[in-house]
Amino acid sequence: MSRQTLAQQGEWRRRPIIQDPRLRWGLVLAALVYLLLALSTIDVNWARVTEGASRGLNFLAAFTQPDFVSRRGDIIDGILESLTMTLTSTVIGVALAIPVGLGAARNISPWPVYYLCRGIITVSRTFQEIIIAILFVVMFGFGPLAGMITLAFATIGFMAKLLAEDIEDLDWRQVESIRATGASWWQTMNHAVQPQVMPRLIGLSVYRLDINFRESAVIGIVGAGGIGATLNTSISRYEYDTSAAILLTIIAIVLLCEYSSSHVRRWTQ
Amino acid sequence: MPVSTTTQGTPIWRLRTPRAQWLGYLAWLAGTCLFLLCWKLISDNTMWVFVEDAGRQGGDLISRMMPPEWSYAHMLWKPMWDTINIATLGTVLGIAMAFPVAFLAARNTTPHPLVRSVALVIIVASRSINSLIWAMLLVTILGPGVLAGIIAISLRSIGFVGKLLYEAIEEIHPTPVEAISATGASRLQVMNYGVLPQVIPAFAGISIYRWDINIRESTVLGLVGAGGIGLQLNASINSLAWNQVSVIFLMIFVTVLASEWISARVRHAVT
Numbered sequence: 204m205s206r207q208t209l210a211q212q213g214e215w216r217r218r219p220i221i222q223d224p225r226l227r228w229g230l231v232l233a234a235l236v237y238l239l240l241a242l243s244t245i246d247v248n249w250a251r252v253t254e255g256a257s258r259g260l261n262f263l264a265a266f267t268q269p270d271f272v273s274r275r276g277d278i279i280d281g282i283l284e285s286l287t288m289t290l291t292s293t294v295i296g297v298a299l300a301i302p303v304g305l306g307a308a309r310n311i312s313p314w315p316v317y318y319l320c321r322g323i324i325t326v327s328r329t330f331q332e333i334i335i336a337i338l339f340v341v342m343f344g345f346g347p348l349a350g351m352i353t354l355a356f357a358t359i360g361f362m363a364k365l366l367a368e369d370i371e372d373l374d375w376r377q378v379e380s381i382r383a384t385g386a387s388w389w390q391t392m393n394h395a396v397q398p399q400v401m402p403r404l405i406g407l408s409v410y411r412l413d414i415n416f417r418e419s420a421v422i423g424i425v426g427a428g429g430i431g432a433t434l435n436t437s438i439s440r441y442e443y444d445t446s447a448a449i450l451l452t453i454i455a456i457v458l459l460c461e462y463s464s465s466h467v468r469r470w471t472q
Numbered sequence: 473m474p475v476s477t478t479t480q481g482t483p484i485w486r487l488r489t490p491r492a493q494w495l496g497y498l499a500w501l502a503g504t505c506l507f508l509l510c511w512k513l514i515s516d517n518t519m520w521v522f523v524e525d526a527g528r529q530g531g532d533l534i535s536r537m538m539p540p541e542w543s544y545a546h547m548l549w550k551p552m553w554d555t556i557n558i559a560t561l562g563t564v565l566g567i568a569m570a571f572p573v574a575f576l577a578a579r580n581t582t583p584h585p586l587v588r589s590v591a592l593v594i595i596v597a598s599r600s601i602n603s604l605i606w607a608m609l610l611v612t613i614l615g616p617g618v619l620a621g622i623i624a625i626s627l628r629s630i631g632f633v634g635k636l637l638y639e640a641i642e643e644i645h646p647t648p649v650e651a652i653s654a655t656g657a658s659r660l661q662v663m664n665y666g667v668l669p670q671v672i673p674a675f676a677g678i679s680i681y682r683w684d685i686n687i688r689e690s691t692v693l694g695l696v697g698a699g700g701i702g703l704q705l706n707a708s709i710n711s712l713a714w715n716q717v718s719v720i721f722l723m724i725f726v727t728v729l730a731s732e733w734i735s736a737r738v739r740h741a742v743t
Contacts, residue, residue, distance in 0.1 A: 237560075244557060244618070245557075246618075247614075247619050252615065254615075255612070258613050259613040283513070284517070286510075287514055290507065291511055294507055331692045333604065333695060337709060338533070342533065343526050346519065347513075348514055417600060417602055421602045424608075424695070424696065425695070434608075435608065454596065457599070
């Protein structure tokens with residue numbers, strides 16, 4: 204029964220999100236077909252899963268009694284290395300992202316520079332940190348330097364994109380008024396653009412610091428330094444109590460970062 | 473505004489008081505020292521001999537990647553399909569779990585503050601752990617394969633979707649909710665007719681955005697054995713077949729760009 208006839212009988216139904224019934228049911232059908240196709244490609248080895256289930260329970264149990272002590276040295280070294288990588292890569296990445304971000308803002312940069320900077324941003328954003336880390340480990344050798352360069356590279360794409368978007372919607376009247384005083388390009392940037400984007404830039408940098416820490420926990424898997432290597436080793440040796448300790452430390456540091464970053468953002472606005 | 477006087481006694485304006493100025497300098501000094509200290513730690517752990525060599529190594533890498541081995545591409549369709557499935561099914565599963573968590577975590581829809589804090593802990597724990605770490609754990613538990621990847625992606629998505637969705641729920645207009653409850657509607661009916669219609673556009677936008685991120689993340693899950701194109705990538709890197717690696721990179725690049733384009737179009741349409 205259609206909604207109109209129902210409404211005449213005093214019954215109300217809400218309007219569907221997609222008005223055209225053919226399109227609506229077509230989309231539902233397409234989704235179902237896709238789900239069937241996709242689910243059929245998953246082959247699960249149930250024997251392996253039941254075997255692993257006890258390991259899963261062990262892992263959950265490990266969270267109730269994490270072992271911080273027996274691998275304390277490794278955990279502290281890994282976390283310190285992750286933190287140093289996080290800090291240096293964020294500083295370097297933000298410093299490099301500012302010129303790229305200025306270049307990628309359509310309203311203040313010429314076309315060739317715009318396309319170059321957009322290209323850098325796209326490449327940096329498309330590839331996961333870990334893929335870039337593999338390449339940099341090959342180039343720079345194992346260790347935190349490769350990790351730091353990876354994170355700095357990823358930071359460039361993230362910060363420059365958001366900075367460019369911010370510059371693109373800035374209040375153009377302020378730029379015009381500074382230009383009207385006869386200011387040079389540098390002076391325009393410094394007195395008209397920078398004050399408008401600064402609060403957002405600080406907020407984003409703190410946010411990126413947080414992301415970089417989380418990422419630094421992974422890129423160790425491919426040998427780029429940080430806590431990831433320790434975590435990877437502990438998981439593959441089934442020392443779940445140590446892995447639980449590392450994961451809890453990561454969660455605690457991320458929480459601390461998030462708490463302080465919300466303070467910093469409130470202070471800048 | 474700080475105003476100080478010159479030696480002639482005429483007042484002049486300055487941006488900051490001397491005290492604030494000095495504090496600023498001090499903060500910069502402390503920051504620089506911290507940065508240099510970190511840099512020193514990294515530099516101590518680096519073999520600089522390898523770094524001096526980096527340019528040559530990079531050039532060597534590029535020369536080995538060129539020309540890409542195009543005939544390898546037809547081996548990649550199945551892994552790519554797996555990757556897209558991991559991302560899509562993972563997102564669907566993640567959304568299904570994040571939806572109730574978000575309603576429990578939002579201040580205006582939660583049944584009890586205690587439930588709210590539990591929901592917030594779930595969101596934070598899921599957000600702080602990268603999907604690759606989830607995948608590592610799940611591979612040891614479930615065995616290598618697509619299933620571990622799907623669950624890893626979904627566990628990571630709970631936190632992201634849950635956080636953005638509960639913020640959207642907290643920002644809804646209270647008037648429709650009050651109007652619906654004034655008709656004597658039950659709690660579930662209030663959710664269904666008062667809250668849900670207001671958050672659906674945000675929800676669709678968040679979900680498709682997460683799907684786009686998940687496509688990107690699922691390309692690397694294979695590195696730890698959780699299925700998808702990452703498995704091929706790992707195999708090619710381990711056998712030093714860099715001309716296959718470049719084909720894989722190109723494929724990932726195109727897929728990610730396409731998913732980003734789709735996600736941007738959909739988000740533009742719903743908001």
